[in-house]
Amino acid sequence: MDPRFRSRLIVAIILLTVVCSAFSVSSAVGFHLENRDGSGAGATLAEALVLQQSTRIRSEYMENLTVYIDSRNEAFSRHGEPKTAIGLYVPEESAIYIRSDRHPEQADDAFAEQIGYRVYHTMGFEESTVFSSLAAKPGSRLEVVSTPAGEKRDATIFAGAFMLYHTSPGLLEEETPEIYAYMDLLAENGGDAATVDDLYTHGQSE
Numbered sequence: 001m002d003p004r005f006r007s008r009l010i011v012a013i014i015l016l017t018v019v020c021s022a023f024s025v026s027s028a029v030g031f032h033l034e035n036r037d038g039s040g041a042g043a044t045l046a047e048a049l050v051l052q053q054s055t056r057i058r059s060e061y062m063e064n065l066t067v068y069i070d071s072r073n074e075a076f077s078r079h080g081e082p083k084t085a086i087g088l089y090v091p092e093e094s095a096i097y098i099r100s101d102r103h104p105e106q107a108d109d110a111f112a113e114q115i116g117y118r119v120y121h122t123m124g125f126e127e128s129t130v131f132s133s134l135a136a137k138p139g140s141r142l143e144v145v146s147t148p149a150g151e152k153r154d155a156t157i158f159a160g161a162f163m164l165y166h167t168s169p170g171l172l173e174e175e176t177p178e179i180y181a182y183m184d185l186l187a188e189n190g191g192d193a194a195t196v197d198d199l200y201t202h203g204q205s206e
Helices: 003-022 041-054 104-122 153-167 169-175 177-189 193-205
Strands: 032-035 066-069 087-090 095-098
Touching: 032 041, 041 066, 041 104, 087 104, 095 104, 104 153, 153 169, 153 177, 169 177, 177 193
Parallel strands: 032 066, 066 095
Antiparallel strands: 087 095
């Protein structure tokens, strides 16, 4: 077993024990996690990492959301996702699917990225002229992201930036400081695209 995977698994098992005894989903928020992959090592790790990551994201962005740890769900093939995909957001179900049979140690990244897609499509960021003007720097991690079939390039960059802000903020700030500043306003203040655009615009003009 890979040492990095093993150490994260041990931490995750301990974390899951603590979280499952203390973590309760607010009925106002409606965030729900269902592990359909069972109690194997990968599924346990994925579940723990998703729960841990959910505590770092504003609850308003997870309202009425269900997250399934479900590696064999037909949603992956139905939406044309490649076999390498770990996470998938399905808007019509208000659900996120996470695979635990492939790189379960990246489940927290996949979860944050799919929340990013959800925020982009439900909070008006498709209409944001401010975010679309913040180009990813050449050679940056965001500049080389692969856009899923049927998805917009801006949505992929937004989701990637959302994920990096919550998992590797230093990297995001170093590579794309303008996008980092935008994500920082989103995380600190919440709200929809109009709110964040206004905060960013006024902040830049000062």
